[in-house]
Amino acid sequence: MLFQRDHSARPFGVKKFIICTSSRTCLFPDLQQCVTFSFMNVTPLFLLVCHLLSAKVRGESSIRGTQKEEQHTVGKLQEQSVVCMVEQVDVKFSNYEPSPSNDAASTANDSDSAFLCVTDQDNAADQSFVIDLPPLVLENMTHHEHPVLSISDAVLDNEAVQLSVIKDASIDIDDSPSQHRSLASATGTGQVLVLRITYRGISPSLSADQLASRVFGLGNNPERHSLSSQIDACSFRQLQLRPAEGDDIVNGIAEISIDKRVAGSNSVLALDNLVVANATRRFGRLSTQFAHVLFVFPSAGLLFGGRGWLAYAYFNGWRSVYNDKWGGSLSALMHEVGHNLNLNHAGRGSQNYGDVTGYMGWGTSKIGAPTSCFNAQKSWALGWYKDRSLSLSLPDFPWGGQVAFFGEYDKTTPDQPVILSLEDGSKRFFLQYNRAKGMNEQTREFPNQVVLVSDEGPGDGRWGPQSRLEGAIGLNEQSTRRNFRIQNFEASGFPLFIRVCDEVEGPPDLVRLSIHLEDGTQSDTCNLNIEASAQTTPCDDDFSAVFFVDPNRGYKDCGWLARVMAKSDFWSEALCQEGHEAYNACAETCGKCTDKCEDTTGAFFYVNARHGNKDCEWLSTRTPWREKLCHEGNAAYAYCQESCNVCD
Numbered sequence: 001m002l003f004q005r006d007h008s009a010r011p012f013g014v015k016k017f018i019i020c021t022s023s024r025t026c027l028f029p030d031l032q033q034c035v036t037f038s039f040m041n042v043t044p045l046f047l048l049v050c051h052l053l054s055a056k057v058r059g060e061s062s063i064r065g066t067q068k069e070e071q072h073t074v075g076k077l078q079e080q081s082v083v084c085m086v087e088q089v090d091v092k093f094s095n096y097e098p099s100p101s102n103d104a105a106s107t108a109n110d111s112d113s114a115f116l117c118v119t120d121q122d123n124a125a126d127q128s129f130v131i132d133l134p135p136l137v138l139e140n141m142t143h144h145e146h147p148v149l150s151i152s153d154a155v156l157d158n159e160a161v162q163l164s165v166i167k168d169a170s171i172d173i174d175d176s177p178s179q180h181r182s183l184a185s186a187t188g189t190g191q192v193l194v195l196r197i198t199y200r201g202i203s204p205s206l207s208a209d210q211l212a213s214r215v216f217g218l219g220n221n222p223e224r225h226s227l228s229s230q231i232d233a234c235s236f237r238q239l240q241l242r243p244a245e246g247d248d249i250v251n252g253i254a255e256i257s258i259d260k261r262v263a264g265s266n267s268v269l270a271l272d273n274l275v276v277a278n279a280t281r282r283f284g285r286l287s288t289q290f291a292h293v294l295f296v297f298p299s300a301g302l303l304f305g306g307r308g309w310l311a312y313a314y315f316n317g318w319r320s321v322y323n324d325k326w327g328g329s330l331s332a333l334m335h336e337v338g339h340n341l342n343l344n345h346a347g348r349g350s351q352n353y354g355d356v357t358g359y360m361g362w363g364t365s366k367i368g369a370p371t372s373c374f375n376a377q378k379s380w381a382l383g384w385y386k387d388r389s390l391s392l393s394l395p396d397f398p399w400g401g402q403v404a405f406f407g408e409y410d411k412t413t414p415d416q417p418v419i420l421s422l423e424d425g426s427k428r429f430f431l432q433y434n435r436a437k438g439m440n441e442q443t444r445e446f447p448n449q450v451v452l453v454s455d456e457g458p459g460d461g462r463w464g465p466q467s468r469l470e471g472a473i474g475l476n477e478q479s480t481r482r483n484f485r486i487q488n489f490e491a492s493g494f495p496l497f498i499r500v501c502d503e504v505e506g507p508p509d510l511v512r513l514s515i516h517l518e519d520g521t522q523s524d525t526c527n528l529n530i531e532a533s534a535q536t537t538p539c540d541d542d543f544s545a546v547f548f549v550d551p552n553r554g555y556k557d558c559g560w561l562a563r564v565m566a567k568s569d570f571w572s573e574a575l576c577q578e579g580h581e582a583y584n585a586c587a588e589t590c591g592k593c594t595d596k597c598e599d600t601t602g603a604f605f606y607v608n609a610r611h612g613n614k615d616c617e618w619l620s621t622r623t624p625w626r627e628k629l630c631h632e633g634n635a636a637y638a639y640c641q642e643s644c645n646v647c648d
Helices: 135-143 208-216 227-235 267-283 324-328 330-340 376-382 406-411 558-565 570-575 581-585 616-620 623-629 635-639
Strands: 002-006 014-020 035-040 048-054 072-074 077-087 089-093 111-114 117-121 124-131 147-157 162-165 171-175 188-199 239-243 253-258 292-297 309-314 319-323 389-392 399-404 419-424 427-434 449-455 467-473 483-486 496-504 510-517 546-550 554-557 605-608 612-614
Touching: 077 117, 124 147, 124 267, 188 208, 188 267, 208 227, 208 239, 208 253, 208 324, 208 330, 227 239, 227 330, 253 267, 267 292, 292 324, 292 330, 309 330, 319 324, 319 330, 324 330, 376 419, 376 427, 376 449, 399 406, 399 427, 427 467, 427 510, 449 496, 467 483, 467 496, 546 581, 554 558, 558 570, 558 581, 605 623, 605 635, 616 623, 616 635
Parallel strands: 048 117, 124 162, 188 239, 188 253, 188 292, 292 319, 389 419
Antiparallel strands: 002 014, 014 035, 048 077, 072 077, 077 147, 089 111, 089 309, 117 124, 147 162, 147 171, 309 319, 399 510, 399 554, 419 427, 427 449, 449 467, 483 496, 496 510, 546 554, 605 612
């Protein structure tokens, strides 16, 4: 499909394009004829940010479309063919400040996404340009994983930081070859370069030594909690960001001085381009030399889209940019580098930044604080705990099991996941235990509770999905809820019920959860040996008890065991073995029959909130507790027949 600009007379501020089908692949299959449409001038917030691959595409290029080889002069600028890769940038603006009540941002309208165009030419690598395009072109970007625009006639204006499309130019969209894209990795070791920029004699308020302290924990007064140390902690050293080394680089910091004046509504982008050109001459191409490059500008009245700004970063890329003191803010650094790692925002209700349990919500300007990590959906996407991540869907319920605190991931066993994913059709819910401890000690909301978030679809191929905070449940005094319902789960017509059964101090600290569908056939699994046992003799099944099967199936009951044993001998051989919980709980199903007055080895019964679950050996030495518990109908009476003198 071709997009052609129509420069006929029109009101000021309105642009027209003619969309025509051609012999190329049609990007809008339902469009059968040429149509003309108008759209208002868009602000730079909705301008397309492209990754400019080449000013000329040679015959061996995989990009479709014929490009003009000749160039024409337009004033002092040159007309040329352009191919650019579409990128997205997230921008935080200057009215984004903490509120007195919660130290989070005060409004929900202080950020937006922009689209920039970053060059890949030998003489102008990694340069950013604004380009305005029809809304249909922007909308179609979501259908391409790595969209590339091929524009037959355009002009690059370095002073205005603008890529202008010439009259009658054609625009084609394709997916980019992977070799043209620099993707940030969530694992491994990467060099990080911090550029401290002095502009026309104005320097950032943070010295090079202070930046080294707050980004890397280095320098004369190293910060205990830096970007590097917090990434280390949250990833369990699976991602290590280390200071770049080289000539003119000290503790990962390099000084750049720019004297040329920049102006206009996107002056920060113009200065950004000058810095990139300077740094490229000194250190080589930035996008290939370093895993991440952090630009720290002085407070010098620079504008983005005609507005003051605090920080911006490229999704799934290498660059993040900070306005003065925000280059030393731990939450700003973690948030922007999070965008580099392809994380989208963490929202709550109508606020796209409203989830402050982790770093992808609102930030603060504090130094070395708050110490937290990312919510369950972001952690799942990063893959740092993938061998302790468990996905559940409708056939897996009822499920009962342990969820450990992700901050003690290294102390868990395979049956102690730190993240649960609940598959609800096209939507997913994620849970993690948000313990306020260790590297997550200063989580700003719902500490020591199980936090439930959802995602808004799979993302669009270029950046990850937004998440939404759904709620939190727990048993401590900070909790307002102990259970949560997901209505009409997987279109079943029934809610999925999630309940916290109890909390256990570790390490690892963990909670025991019960998850079941409220369809009348499934029951809460929290009553594991807590309520009075229905087992009247050692040869009866105890239908109040559940037992652990494996990490995928979690806890099951005797009814489940009877059903699967009717289909296969595998489960009887696996579970109906002396010493296994199933053998003790499901005596009839497992064929366990005895008239001996013996204590059941490995069986546990609930005493009270203080003592929790105990076994027969504990009971045998405590006469007062035998008098309280050794009564018919109690689990201790059924399991501990010798200790309770049942046969005397």
